[in-house]
Amino acid sequence: MSLPEKFLTSFLPELMERNIKVIMMGNKDGLPKHTQNVLNDAIEKTKYNTGLILNFAMNYGSRDEIVQAMKVILTNVNDGKLSIDEVDEFTVNQYLMTSALPEPDLLIRTSGEVRLSNFMLWQLAYTEFWFTETLWPDFDEPTFLEAIHAYQKRNRRYGGLKGEGKN
Incomplete structure (x- = not known):
């Protein structure tokens, strides 16, 4: 639980500069105080940012x-x-923790895992999945671009027949 503190201590200035908003889903009360403090600080300092959203899923189960x-x-x-x-x-x-967020379009699962692991079960109903053997620490920009390229080739049907759009 020291990783969020290390990350946010290092990258909060860049997140601010890039207009990124930090949020968290999960049970914050169950986290160590030092983790709560650094998350609360980042959430407070970025609450008016309007760019991308960095959503920490911590102490979370769908x-x-x-x-x-x-x-x-x-x-x-x-x-x-x-x-x-x-x-x-x-x-x-x-009533879900993600009520203010759009549903994910793409879930990238690293480390050769091919399961959801109790992660956003409701929200992932129409999400496209992409799996890689690459371990998270080694996940780099070329691997990310590979996932995006594969996603762009997909025909998203949102539960309908081929060619039908999302209702």
Whole structure:
């Protein structure tokens, strides 16, 4: 848990310069205080940035995220703040940790792993996957460009038939 501190201490000035916003999804309370402090500092200093978003997924599990969202939805239904008829995919999405973010277009999985590992199960429904044997520390720009090139060749159907767009 010292890696975020090392990274943000070194790169926060560059993130600011490049207008990158830092956010975090997961249970921050379960992290060590020094990690919480450096994340809170980066989030605060970049909160008005409007460029790319650097989203740290720390102490995060998608199943837990979905369970927590369901508990809040059920509480809101029980309290009369939400009708059961209003609960649909859009509503569920609004209660997830990523509600303010677009769904990912591409998931790059390194290290030869071919599993999701409880990561963004809801959000990855229409995401394209790209797998590589390259270990994360060795993942470089040419490997990234290879993934992007492969992605650009894909026909995205979002669950529909070939040639149909996203609804």
